[in-house]
Amino acid sequence: MDRLADLADAAGDYAELNELLDEGSRHAGFLLTRRAASTCDLRELQRITDAGYDEAGNELDRLLKAPVDGHRD
Numbered sequence: 001m002d003r004l005a006d007l008a009d010a011a012g013d014y015a016e017l018n019e020l021l022d023e024g025s026r027h028a029g030f031l032l033t034r035r036a037a038s039t040c041d042l043r044e045l046q047r048i049t050d051a052g053y054d055e056a057g058n059e060l061d062r063l064l065k066a067p068v069d070g071h072r073d
Helices: 002-011 014-022 026-038 042-050 054-065
Strands: none
Touching: 002 014, 002 026, 014 026, 026 042, 026 054, 042 054
């Protein structure tokens, strides 16, 4: 499953990664978490956590505790 997750990630096939996560692939959870954390997608991190990848919850907590930049462009 790890190899399938790597292939899906390389192809940008996030639907496939989500399916692999739902099937229990921790590697898919890692890849999805990395992507969601890099874009600060809090909802996606919560969804990944709910799907059973606890590290996404750690990233979610980290982002929620991060100082907010008051500057708007």
